Structure formats: C-alpha cells, structure tokens
Amino acid sequence: MDFELSEEQKSLQLLARKFAMEEMLPEVAELEKRPDGEDKFPYDLVKRGAALGFHSLGVPEAHGGDGASVLTQCVVVEELSTGSPAVSKVYSHNWKGIAGLIAVATPEQLARVIPAYLEDPLYCIGIAITEPGAGSDNALPFDADPAAGPALSAVRDGDSYVLNGMKQFIAMGAQAKYVTAFARTDRSVPWTKGVTGFMIFPPHEGFEVGRLHDKVGLRCYPQHDLIFRDVRVPVEDRLGEEDRFQEGRKSVVNVGTVEATATSLGIARRAYDLALSYARERVQGGKPIIEHDLIGALLLEMFTRLEAARTLLWRAAWSIDEGVSDQKLARATKVLAVETLNYMATRAVEIWGGMGVMKDAPVEKVYRDAIQLYHMGNTNQVNVLKALPHL
Ligand SMILES: Cc1cc2nc3c(=O)[nH]c(=O)nc-3n(C[C@H](O)[C@H](O)[C@H](O)COP(=O)(O)OP(=O)(O)OC[C@H]3O[C@@H](n4cnc5c(N)ncnc54)[C@H](O)[C@@H]3O)c2cc1C
Numbered sequence: 082m083d084f085e086l087s088e089e090q091k092s093l094q095l096l097a098r099k100f101a102m103e104e105m106l107p108e109v110a111e112l113e114k115r116p117d118g119e120d121k122f123p124y125d126l127v128k129r130g131a132a133l134g135f136h137s138l139g140v141p142e143a144h145g146g147d148g149a150s151v152l153t154q155c156v157v158v159e160e161l162s163t164g165s166p167a168v169s170k171v172y173s174h175n176w177k178g179i180a181g182l183i184a185v186a187t188p189e190q191l192a193r194v195i196p197a198y199l200e201d202p203l204y205c206i207g208i209a210i211t212e213p214g215a216g217s218d219n220a221l222p223f224d225a226d227p228a229a230g231p232a233l234s235a236v237r238d239g240d241s242y243v244l245n246g247m248k249q250f251i252a253m254g255a256q257a258k259y260v261t262a263f264a265r266t267d268r269s270v271p272w273t274k275g276v277t278g279f280m281i282f283p284p285h286e287g288f289e290v291g292r293l294h295d296k297v298g299l300r301c302y303p304q305h306d307l308i309f310r311d312v313r314v315p316v317e318d319r320l321g322e323e324d325r326f327q328e329g330r331k332s333v334v335n336v337g338t339v340e341a342t343a344t345s346l347g348i349a350r351r352a353y354d355l356a357l358s359y360a361r362e363r364v365q366g367g368k369p370i371i372e373h374d375l376i377g378a379l380l381l382e383m384f385t386r387l388e389a390a391r392t393l394l395w396r397a398a399w400s401i402d403e404g405v406s407d408q409k410l411a412r413a414t415k416v417l418a419v420e421t422l423n424y425m426a427t428r429a430v431e432i433w434g435g436m437g438v439m440k441d442a443p444v445e446k447v448y449r450d451a452i453q454l455y456h457m458g459n460t461n462q463v464n465v466l467k468a469l470p471h472l
Contacts (some may be wrong), residue, residue: 084392084395085177085389086156086273089153090152090153090156090274092358093134093138093153093156093157094156094157094160094313096133096134096461097135097156097157097160097161098160098163099289100129100133100135100161100164101160101162101163101164101165101169102163104126104129104164104276105123105126105130105164105165105168105447106124106165108126109126109164109165109167109168109301109330109380110443110446112136112217112300112301113300113301113446116296119256120293120303121301121303122253122255122256122301123165123167123168123301124203126165126168127168127171127172127202127203127216128202128203129348130161130168130172131202132202133358134147134199134294135157135172136160136172136175136220137199138153138154138157138172138176139154139173139175139176139177139179139180140176140195140198140199140202141170141183142315144179144183144191145195145199146179146195146199147195148421149341150398150402151297151398151401151402152395152399152402153342153401154318154340154343154397154398155300155339155340155342155346155394156343157195157400158172158173158340158344159343159347159350159391160345160347161347161352161437162344162346162348162350162351163190163341163347163348163351163354164230164351165301166299166302166344166347166348166450166453167299167300167301167302167450168301168302168342168471169251169347170302170344171253171302171343172204172301172342173343173424174208174244174252174253174340175198175205175206176204176340177206177208177333177336177340178207178208178259178261178461179194179195179198179206179373180333180337181208181261181330181333181337182194182195182206182261182320183333183339184330184332184333184412185320185321185326185327185329185330185470186280186320186321188370189317190280190317190318190320190324193280194259194280196208197258197259197348198259199260203256204252204256204259205256205257205258206253206257206259206260206261207251207252207253207254207257207259207260207261207281208251208252208260208261209233209248209251209252209254209262209263209307210231210248210263211248211249211250212231212246212248212249212280213233213247213249214232215229215230215231216250217229217234217459217460217462217463218230218272218464219263219272220459220467221463221466221467222273223271223272224271224273225271226271227268227270227271227275227408228336228441228457229270229271229272230265230271230272230273230275230276230326231265231272232246233245233246233247233248233262233263233264233265233269233337234264234265234268235265235266235277235279235310235314235399236266236317238313239251240315240316241280241312241313241314241315241316242264242266242277242310242314242316243312244262244264244279244287244309244311244312244313244314244315245309245310245311245312246264246309246358247291247306247307247308247309248262248305248307248309248369249294249295249304249470250304250308251256251304251305251306252302252304252306253302253303254290254291254304254305254306254307254355255290255293255303255305256303256304257283258282258283259280259281259282260280260281260282260283260300260307261278261279261280261281261320262278262279262280262281262307262309263276263277263278263326264276264277264279265277266323266324267324267394269305270324272327273326273327275288275324276324276326276327277319277320277321277322277323277324277325277326278299278319278320278321278326278329278330279314279318279319279320280314280319280320281312281314281318285312286312287309287311287312287313288307288308288309288310288312289307289308289310290305290306290307291305291306291307291308292305292306293305294306296448297449297452298446298448298450298452298453298455299450300394300449309373315438316401320326321344323431324353332348333405334408334411335397335407335408335411336401336407336416337358337417337458338397338408338411338412338459338464339394339397339398339401339411339414339415340435340458341415341454341457341459342390342397342411342414342415342418342419342458343398343413344454344457345390345419345421345422345451345454346387346391346394346418346422347386347420348422348447348450348451348454349385349386349390349406349418349421349422349425349451350387351447352422352425352426352428352444352447352451353380353383353384353387353425353429355429355433355443355444355447356379356380356383356425356429356432356433356444357371357380359432359433359436359444360376360377360432362381363430363434367417369396369418370432370460376432379428379431379432380427380432383424383425383429384430386421386425387390387421387425389394389417389421389471390414390418393410393413393414393418394414394418396461397411397414398415405408407471408467408471409468409471409472411457412464412465412467412468413464415458415459415461416461416464416465416468418454419454419455419461420461422454423450423451423452423455424449426447426448426450426451426452428450429444429447429448430444430445430448432448
C-alpha cells in the first residue's frame with residue numbers, strides 16, 4: 082500500500098494550493114460581498130484557473146482533456162476548495178457533467194459538447210435533476226410509486242420531444258452553455274423506468290433561466306430555476322434509449338459522490354488551518370490558547386477527523402480508478418466527510434471566540450459554506466439509504 086502521491090500529483094497539488102491561497106481566497110471574499118440577487122459568478126478567476134489547466138483536468142485524454150485520475154481530481158479539488166469551494170465546484174461540476182455525458186451519449190453527441198467545452202474556459206455544464214416537488218425522490222427508487230421523481234414532462238411529437246415543467250437549484254443554470262435535463266417520458270411507471278435524458282443548448286426557444294437562489298454559503302457558485310415551456314428537442318438530442326436514462330448513469334455515480342466529498346474535505350481543511358493559526362496567536366490567561374489543554378485537545382480531534390476523512394476519500398477515489406469501487410464506500414465516505422466538515426466548521430467558529438461570528442473574520446464563511454455540502458452529491462440520508470443494500 083503506497084500513500085505517496087506521484088511527482089505529477091504533487092506539482093498539481095502545489096499549483097492548486099498557490100492559486101487557491103493567492104488568488105481565489107482574496108477575490109472571492111470581495112465577490113461575495115455583492116448584494117443578494119447580483120451576479121457573483123467568478124468569471125475572471127475561472128478563466129485564470131482554466132489557463133492553469135483546471136478546466137480540462139478532469140476530461141479524459143481520449144476526449145482531448147488531461148485525463149487526470151479520480152484520485153488526482155480529488156487532490157486538486159481539496160486544494161482549490163481551501164481557497165474557494167465555489168470556484169472549485171465550477172471545475173469539478175463540469176468534469177462530472179462530462180463524465181455523465183460520456184456514459185450515455187453517442188460519439189456525435191459528445192462531439193457537439195466536449196470540443197466546445199475545451200476551447201472555451203467559460204463553458205459551463207448544467208445537470209438538471211431537482212424540481213420543486215422532487216429532490217431526494219430523484220435519487221431513491223420508490224418502485225411502487227410512479228408519482229415520485231421528476232415531473233418535467235417530455236412528450237414525443239414526430240421527430241422531436243416537447244418538454245414542459247421546471248427544475249430548481251440547478252448549478253450554473255444561467256452560465257451553462259449545455260444542460261443535461263432529466264425528463265419524464267412515462268408517468269405510469271416508477272421514475273427509474275420512465276426517465277429520459279435530453280441535451281439542451283441555451284439559448285433555446287421556450288427555455289428560460291428563472292430566479293437566482295440566494296444562498297447563505299457558496300455564494301459565488303450560483304443555482305437557478307430552469308423553466309421549460311413547450312421546449313422542442315429533436316430526437317438526435319435524446320441521450321440513450323427512451324426511459325432508460327437511469328441505467329446508463331449508474332457507472333458514474335461514484336465519481337459524483339467523491340467529487341462532493343473532496344469539496345467537503347477542502348472546506349474542512351480551511352476550517353482546521355484557521356482554527357490552528359488563531360489558537361497559536363490568540364493569547365488568554367497569559368499564553369496562546371493552543372496551550373490550554375481543552376483547546377489543544379479540540380485541535381487534535383480536528384486533525385484526526387480530517388486525516389481520517391482524507392484517507393477514506395483517497396481510498397474511495399483509488400478504488401474508482403482501479404475499477405473496483407462500490408457505492409457503499411463512496412457514499413459512506415461522503416457521509417463521513419460532510420459530518421467531519423460540519424464538526425470542523427463549528428469547532429473553528431468556537432475556537433475563534435466572538436470573532437468567529439463576525440463578518441469581517443474569515444471563519445464565518447467556512448461555516449456558511451459547510452452546510453451547503455449536506456445537500457450536494459445527495460443528502461446524508463439518501464447516501465445512507467443507497468449504501469445500505471450493499472452492506
Ligand atoms: C449548492 C447546491 C447545488 C445544487 N446543485 C444542483 C444541480 O446542479 N442540479 C440539481 O439537479 N440539483 C442540485 N441541487 C439540489 C440538491 O440535489 C437537492 O437539494 C438535494 O437532492 C435534496 O433535495 P431537496 O432539497 O428537495 O430536499 P428533500 O428531498 O425535500 O429532503 C429534505 C430532507 O428529507 C430527507 N429525506 C428525503 N427523503 C427521505 C427518505 N426517503 N428517507 C429519509 N430521509 C429523507 C433528506 O435527506 C433531507 O434531509 C443543489 C443543491 C444545492 C444546495
């Protein structure tokens with residue numbers, strides 16, 4: 082067993098760390114201050130990170146990208162997320178979108194997305210699953226209840242499908258130049274047997290980007306409503322066979338799960354770094370608070386949990402690269418990482434004392450970002466429910 086990163090992984094790790102600390106951290110702090118409802122998307126940072134290679138990193142070599150392994154992606158995402166999980170998510174969400182597409186699309190369909198993505202550093206990919214009435218239901222196989230799951234309807238009409246309905250919380254909905262939309266082609270059966278994937282290239286007649294959701298954290302990583310009013314999609318833009326979308330995606334589910342886990346780990350590390358540096362500087366009772374036993378013990382507990390989460394994540398990522406991954410490990414790791422993250426963020430705020438909740442101190446942002454991860458890459462409850470059958 083070898084836990085040593087390769088020279089290439091180490092140099093990518095350093096590159097990501099430098100970009101995260103020197104450029105992302107200060108610029109995102111400023112962008113975040115823009116008022117609610119205003120566009121805070123980090124266009125300039127995303128472009129500069131693309132010039133360093135982060136846009137193409139997770140795209141397989143066979144499709145013109147850099148073909149980083151899942152483990153390498155996780156190492157880079159952890160680093161980038163210490164600077165800004167919002168900017169990091171832009172890249173990793175796009176890689177996830179491409180991995181999902183490769184699993185289901187034809188070569189002709191891929192040729193309409195991936196080359197354009199690689200050429201354009203601001204090409205973003207939307208993955209439109211969640212709806213106002215269907216969140217966790219889109220991930221859980223409620224086999225007896227056809228009412229559960231996506232309601233966005235797609236009705237065949239000659240050589241096209243007509244889509245009506247809406248999606249909500251869709252990452253980069255306004256920035257996306259390509260969107261994979263999950264629509265219901267058969268409402269008489271459970272959604273796992275009646276959902277079809279469609280390619281949408283905005284702008285598209287009848288397709289509208291709705292409200293921008295104002296979140297407390299990850300404020301530079303936007304989510305939008307997407308509205309479909311008689312959106313006509315040609316049959317050539319259907320992904321795979323009608324009603325069979327879910328089967329095609331199974332092979333990439335674990336990639337999406339570890340991606341959110343690596344994001345969690347990066348924010349958790351930022352929480353630890355902030356807690357440690359403050360505890361070394363802040364003097365109470367005549368000595369730095371790190372020298373008070375209770376604070377020292379708290380920091381050691383944070384260190385232990387962080388290392389445990391990273392070790393498990395690396396193992397989950399490695400097992401995907403080796404083709405031996407199972408849902409249980411990837412999902413259990415995400416649950417552990419999100420619990421670790423929220424433990425770390427709360428402890429960091431605690432160690433910072435009253436300063437911890439002040440807006441001009443950096444630690445409150447970590448706390449606001451941390452709670453977002455409960456809902457990304459599936460909720461803890463959904464991950465537990467989906468891991469259980471594999472015990
Ligand atoms: C920052 C962010 C980015 C996002 N990006 C995207 C995106 O790009 N595309 C997209 O499609 N969606 C996206 N989402 C939406 C996300 O996938 C959903 O929020 C998530 O799936 C949960 O759905 P929900 O919010 O409807 O919660 P609900 O499904 O209503 O769940 C509420 C609570 O009930 C629990 N629960 C639900 N059902 C069960 C059950 N059967 N058993 C036990 N507990 C249960 C859940 O775990 C949760 O704790 C994003 C969300 C956020 C916050």
